[in-house]
Amino acid sequence: MPSAVVPKALEPGATIAFISPSARLNALCRAYMSRATAVLEGQGYNxxxxxxxxxxxxxxxxxxxxxxxxxxxxxSISAIICTIGGPSFTELLPALIADTELHSAIRANPKIVVGYSDITGLHWFLHALTGLRTFYGPGAIPELGEPNSVDDEAAPLSFCVRNLFRAIATSREPIGELARSATYAPKLAAVFETSPDLVRSPELASTPGWIWIRSGKGQGRLFGGCLTVMARLAGIRGIVPDWRGRIVFFETAIGEDEVSGNPIYRVQAGIADLIAQGVFDDAAGLVVGRPFGYDSKEMREEYIGVIKGLLCEGPLAEKKFPILFNVDIGHTTPMLTLPFDTLAELDSERDRFAILEPAVL
Known part of the structure; x- marks a missing residue:
């Protein structure tokens, strides 16, 4: 892997680009794209x-x-935000891996890159081939384009925007302890609604907060992504990270019916895939995102039971690395922005998940 390349903090008046390297919903979700543009322009960016x-x-x-x-x-572009995830980013990887001219251009002019879900593939590619530090965070559809006010402190949009810019713009000191939302939106946003009368702010529910599945303390560099995408990417030579000493993070996608979560058997298979690939052999910790669709106490316990059964029992039980569950990352509203490859700490005794260094220059 090339030496680490850390992008510069986003300056006032800088230009942010929207790209769509997986799903192509720009034309179908114009209201969300327009609102996301207005939110960023309202923060002083082009x-x-x-x-x-x-x-x-x-x-x-x-x-x-x-x-x-x-x-x-x-x-002229200082930051790139992916509009949404999708199913098809891997279609680009053969050409991207072979494009050494692009690798050189990225290293010579590093930019902030933000996205989640299928964009896991872009993060892994950039880390492996260019050394660029990137950010697992919100897209335009739906997060930055949510129909509520960024000035409403209780709104998911406010949480997303505040923590995005804490990571990429305002924090040139260590980010420190990560925030946790008091509420979340259990239902998926109606991104295809075009009538103003049908577009509403998401209904919110109280979150049960962080849950320490296994106690302990650990430090390591953050790396991860969407669970099912991580399992797929492991077979692509040249972009798989060195997992030794990492604080691993993963989160799970929305079910195909867009109402339920990723089926529990797929969650179990995905974690088993990572175990077989050696991801947890020398892990310093694990952070698991709040899973979409697992909203009742019984469903959360089922999800936690899979993690315990695979990572806290059997051969990996002796590893003892801390496991933190239900963090605001990935397919959940609102969400944090996590900087890849930054030094992080988990400490169950202090109920602490923190980034110990600046994410940008």
């Missing part, structure tokens, strides 16, 4: 959207590659 209409699978691959290359190569 916004550019890189998007061309697709005409088939190969057209889409070509468009996504050209948009990604254009955003990374443009010296």
């Amino acid at each position: 916004v550019r959207e890189f998007f061309n209409e697709d005409a088939g699978i190969q057209s889409s691959i070509s468009n996504r590659l050209s948009e990604l290359r254009a955003a990374f190569s443009d010296p």
Whole structure:
């Protein structure tokens, strides 16, 4: 892996690019794109959207590659935020891995990169081939485009924006202890609604807070992503990280019906995949995101039971690394922004999850 490349903090008046390297929902979700643009402009930034209409699978691959290359190569762009995740980022990886000219351009002009879910693949690629530090955080659809006010301290949008800029702009000191939301939105946003009368702020419920599945203390560099995507990426030579001494994080996607969560058997299979790949052999800790769709106490206990059964019993029981569950990351509203490859600490005795160094220069 190349030496670490840390991007500069986002300056006032800088330009942020929206790109869509997986799902292509820009045209279908114009209201969300417009609101997300307005939110960022309201924070004092300029916004550019890189998007061309697709005409088939190969057209889409070509468009996504050209948009990604254009955003990374443009010296006027300081940060890149992926609009949403999706199912198809791996279609780009053969070309991206082979593009040594792009790797050099990224290292020469490093930018802040934010995204989650299928964008796990972009994070892993950038870390492995360029050394760039990136950020696991919100997209335009739906997080930054939520129909509520960024000035409403209780709104999910406010939490997302505040913690995004804490990571990429305002914090040139160590980020320190990570925030936790008091409420969350159990239901998926209606991103395809175009009528103003049908677009509403998400209904909120109280969160049970952080849950320490296994106590302990550990320090290590953060790395992870969406669980099912992590399992898929492990077979792509050249982008798999060195997991030794890491604080690993993972979170799980939304079910195909967009109402329930990722089925528990897929969660179990995904964790088993990571175990078989050696991810936890020398782990310093594990952070698990609040899982979408697991909203009742019984469902959370079922999810926790899988983690305990695979990581706290059997051969891995002797590892003793701390495991923290129900953190605001990934497919949940609102969400934190986690900086990849930063030194982090878990300490159950102090109920603490903290980033011990600045995420940007």
